[in-house]
Every structure is written in C-alpha cells, then in structure tokens.
Amino acid sequence: MSETTLPSIARTRAELAPARDRLDDGDVAVVMTMGALHEGHAELIRTARTRARHVLVTIFLNPLQFGPGEDLSKYPRTFDDDLAICTREGVDLVFAPTPDVMYPEGEPGVRISAGPLGDVLEGQSRPGHFDGMLTVVAKLMHLTRGDLFYFGQKDAQQLLLVRRMSRDVDFGATVVAVPTVRERDGLAMSSRNTYLSENDRQTALVLSRALWAGAEHAEEGPSAVRRAAREVLVTEPLALVDYLVLVHPDTLEEVPEWYKGEALLAVAAKVGTTRLIDNTPVLLGPGGGALPVFSDERVG
C-alpha cells in the first residue's frame, strides 16, 4: 500500500506563514477553491503537480462574491471530504480560513475593480461578483506567495479577469488554465450540481450539447455556430437561458461575421432553482472546432 501523508492545514495567517515558509525548496502552485471539491478541482491539483514541487489548496467560501439573493447559506460545505481529496492528490498545504480571518475588519472598503469586463455576461446577473472574486484572489495570491496559479476554463470570465488583474495591476502572477472536467454525459462538473434533481440533471445536459453543436460549425463562421447552438437550446424549454454568446476572448464582445480565430462560446441558464454556466473555446475558420483552452500564444 502506498503511504499517504496528510496535508498540513493552516486556518489563520499566523499558521499559514510558517507552513508556507517550509515549502521554499521549489515552486509552489496554488489552486483556489470554495470547497465542495470534485474531480474538476482534483484535475487542477494534478495538473499543478506536473509543474510544481508543492501544491497549496485554498478552501474559502468567499462571502464577498455572493449577492444578497444568492446561494451562500446553502452552498455545500464538505470539509472532511475535501481534505480526503487533497490527501489523495498529495496536496502539501491546505489554507482554510474563515471569513473573519480573511476580513478581520469586516467587509473591506478597498477592493479590486473588475472594470467593464466585470459588468457583462456573469457580471450582468451577478453585480459585484467579480470585484468580490478578484479581491479575494488578490489577497490569496499575496498570502500564499504562489509561483503558479491554476484556474479552470469552466469559469472562463473569472479566468480572463484574473489574467487581466495580473497584467493590468502588475501582479506578475503566472496563471495556468485547465480544461473543463465533465461527467461522462458531458455535464460540466460543478459544486452546484448537487442542487440538481434527477430531472434537472437531464435538462442541464442541453448546455454542453448546445456547445458541441455550435463548435461543430466553427469552420462555417459565427452565425452558423450561434444558430446550431441555439437550435439545441430551444429543444429544452425547462432550461431558462440567460445568455448564449460567441465572443472575443479578450473583450467579451460578440465576434463579427468576418472574424476568424479563437472565440468563446458561452452559455448560462437556470435549471430548476440552479444557475448553471458552461463554455468552450472555439477556433473559427478553416480547420476550426472546439479547443480545450485558449492557446498560449493568445493569452501570453
């Protein structure tokens, strides 16, 4: 039997600092999560392992990125199971603070602003969400002193904004994207999938099916992609679509018909009481189709 070592657990800044110091014999990769870990998170950890000597996972349900009508109070809290996954994946250090550790003086007055890119798509339905997200990501970047930061393609707008924060305000952080991990039937893994009833779960499949249908038409151009994806979405009236867009990966503006190159096909819909998002990067034009993540040449 292989030996498993429990990760160190730090719950306060005072515990984190010396535990982080002990990882100074190589690169430290950081995976930030809100807990309720699943295979998507595990894949981030495994990918991080391939490039860094140490992996540090943060587990923090950040109240700042939840709006008043959102699901903060019912968000799944599964710390023991999360720890089991971290142990299985060989995580070195888990930082699991409470809100009063992260925000000792209450809600912070000064925050990171996502700017206009934070007002569209997810930001339109979730005002303030991205400012709250970036503020905690900035704090966790400083506190963990990571060398590399791993984020999922699943949350494409979050990934874009973290990269933009790193460049625009000179965090100089290396941000690595990990392709979306899916259930066998295509549903993108998410901590929120636990809210879905069996019927909701079937309905939810229409999101990934729409994305694949759209991506299949990537050689023909934007309107063919949008049409094919929409034709699938309308077959499932129980999925209340918030948006279906084919946008430029930098500006999040709809791409014009002549556009060729990488674009983001993204969808958000309410299924039952649960808001779900999914996306796929696509290459538009000759040889086009779905991509796992955007190319390194594009994102730098």
Ligand code: AMP
């Ligand atoms: P969360 O705990 O939902 O905030 O997610 C923490 C990190 O895991 C974020 O970088 C997410 O994009 C990433 N993530 C969540 N679900 C998936 C998934 N299905 N595949 C890949 N990454 C994911």
